[in-house]
Amino acid sequence: MQVFKFGGASVKDAQGIRNVAGIIQQQPPKQLVVVVSAMGETTNELEKLTWAYLGREAAKDTIWQHVRARHEQVIDNLAGDNREPFEGVYELFSDVETLLAEEPEPNADKVYDQLVSFGELLSTRILNAHLNQSGLDSYWVDARRLIRTDDTYREGKVDWERTGEHITDTLADLIETSVMITQGFIGNTGEGYTTTLGRDGSDYTAAIFAYCLNAERVTIWKDVPGVLNADPKWFDETVKIDQLTYQDAIELAYYGATVIHPKTIKPLQNKNIPLYVRSFLQPQEPGTVIGHFEKHLPVPSFIFKMNQTLISLHPKDFSFIAEENLSKIFGHFAEYGVKINLMQNTAISFSVVVDHRPERLARLMPHLQENFRITYNEGLELITIRHYDEKTIDRVLVHKKLLLEQKSRYTVQLVVKDEARSPTPELTPE
């Protein structure tokens, strides 16, 4: 059996849903699990809805009406005279409206998951209804019944044992004769509360199903021809990589190549399941295959992370940056959920580069300031090059001021300020 995953861009409108249905219908009508994300920008809009609902703002109704109207437009376009297969979508609309009429509960992250998860429920109901109407007897499966997580809302940790049991008990027989349509990104605590697996987590869901069902392959369908040696949004001359090792894929994803969610590779590597990255716009093309290969990346690969903040910590008492200070620092970063993208130290200074997330950083800073003098610099770029050479480094440094560089055998990371955008100030004192 195989697993397909379609992201938000592939199902952003009625034409997208018809295209996805066409790709599914090219396959034998069995032994296929299809994992689908929310349509287009729905997750971002549902996030806004959540903040408005929690803030008891009147804007929540306008935001929700907008989300609802866009889904209704897609149904209008697909349904023709027969709306019956789409009834499940209207039930979901009512569920959201019931939730929004209630007083919000205090745990904001829990509320987030209960609301934001509707994006995937809606898109899969619509796709399944369209497939049924087109003559394919696909089944809509509620991923929350199958994927069990802990109660870390917004970043649910998967209980692999329970999830494996649920998936095999529910799907192993059904899959022999049918196609399953299910949601990416969502799970359940076991006490009836929905969880989400972290933004962009639908690729990971596809890997979870593949692992539990011992799939022969996973295909994630994207708006690019495959894995390229750089994001085409930032780089003009990209090259498609035909074959990629699990190791290179996990490193590229970890450093920020958003084409694959970083958690996707491990479950697949553990069972030697190949991952195909293919274009939903050119489904006849082979794309990229990720697996156990001998050869490493044939070309240097570039990953750009924008909007980075460089924070340097200097112990106030001039103590060394050694175990004691490091464990304090890491403890605070972990507690406030600030992920470190790069770190470097000298005897009495420790520098980290993190995504610019003002709320999290504002909560973290006072704790660090107890023991450390802090300098920081915002608005930076973190450039990672896998399989670099000096020419590639020179190429990315044009018009950039280099603030920090770190090299290992295969990877160089450069923290730079784009001089074309604004003059580079020196590190700002505390």
Ligand SMILES: Nc1ncnc2c1ncn2[C@@H]1O[C@H](COP(=O)(O)OP(=O)(O)O)[C@@H](O)[C@H]1O
């Ligand atoms: N190395 C890369 N190769 C291909 N695409 C990349 C790479 N790095 C970043 N991307 C970006 O990833 C996007 C596809 O991923 P994403 O938007 O998360 O897909 P989806 O949400 O449909 O699953 C592309 O449009 C491209 O801009």
Ligand SMILES: N[C@@H](CC(=O)OP(=O)(O)O)C(=O)O
């Ligand atoms: N819809 C979720 C999950 C996801 O993975 O979406 P996509 O496949 O479109 O990146 C999000 O936007 O975070």
